[in-house]
Amino acid sequence: MSRKLNHITLIVNDKEKSAKFYELALGLSRTCRITEQICPYGGVWYDLDEDIQLHIWQRDYSVVKSEQHFALVVDDFNVLIKKIVEYGGRVEETKLLPGCKYRAYVYDPEGNRIELMELESSGSS
Numbered sequence: 001m002s003r004k005l006n007h008i009t010l011i012v013n014d015k016e017k018s019a020k021f022y023e024l025a026l027g028l029s030r031t032c033r034i035t036e037q038i039c040p041y042g043g044v045w046y047d048l049d050e051d052i053q054l055h056i057w058q059r060d061y062s063v064v065k066s067e068q069h070f071a072l073v074v075d076d077f078n079v080l081i082k083k084i085v086e087y088g089g090r091v092e093e094t095k096l097l098p099g100c101k102y103r104a105y106v107y108d109p110e111g112n113r114i115e116l117m118e119l120e121s122s123g124s125s
Contacts, residue, residue: 007045007053008070010112015058017088020043021108022056024079025087026072050071069105069113075116077102 012018022028028046031053035043042058074080082103083093088109096103102118 001094004067005052007013007055008048009038009055009057010108010110011059012065012108012110013059014110015044015056018108018110021087021089021114022046025083026088027083028054057101064095065111065113067113069115071115071117073117073119075088075118077104077116081106 010018019030022044023030028048031045031047033043033045044056046056048054050076053085059092084091086107090094092105094103094105094115094121097117099120100117101120102116106116107112108114
């Protein structure tokens with residue numbers, strides 16, 4: 001059997017505020033939302049790589065946030081940390097894992113948790 005991650009969905013109250021964060025702080029570019037004609041939920045989609053997408057869905061109710069998260073390996077950790085704070089995010093330092101040069105949990109303006117890691121072999125920040 002084959003299994004492969006296709007997408008991650010985050011629920012937000014304000015998709016445009018969240019889109020601004022993901023585009024300006026993390027440098028993501030919007031991609032076509034193929035469900036736009038059939039799905040009533042407003043949303044924004046991003047390609048994280050050639051196989052995995054990030055979907056931002058807007059809902060008009062409060063969603064309890066937890067320690068659930070996804071992790072991104074980046075090569076410009078320190079630049080991203082500055083942008084995350086600049087665009088309304090929050091940074092929580094955490095312990096390094098073997099092979100990590102930098103690591104932190106960051107939160108978007110709506111409280112969604114993302115783990116950022118720069119590996120020892122990545123470019124310098």
